[in-house]
Amino acid sequence: MKNYLLTLLEHCSEEQFGQDAVEWAIVTGFIQLSYDLEADLRLIMGEPGRPETGRYDDIVEAYQRVVRQNYQALIESYGPVLEGLNRPGPLVA
Secondary structure, three states, X not given: OHHHHHHHHHHHOOOHHHHHHHHHHXXXXXXXXXXXXXXXXXXXXXEOOEHXXXXXXXXXXXXXXXXXXXXXXXXXXXXXXXXXXXXXXXXXX
């Protein structure tokens, strides 16, 4: 199964971001694989010469949205730490 997924990811995108997006879609259940390479490629990338029939753009947009949300949550989690660093006074008690 590992080799199948690697082959599928390589066929979907040469770029790491695209491969990450497709992997995210598989792991989260955003798309369901049939484990038939041709069928899965058509599902993700669309019919040959008709990329609009695939889910790749939807996958990338959804993945970008999740990445942005996670980034924002991370930045917000730093809020208390940054407030402590920006308070006047000695850092060491």
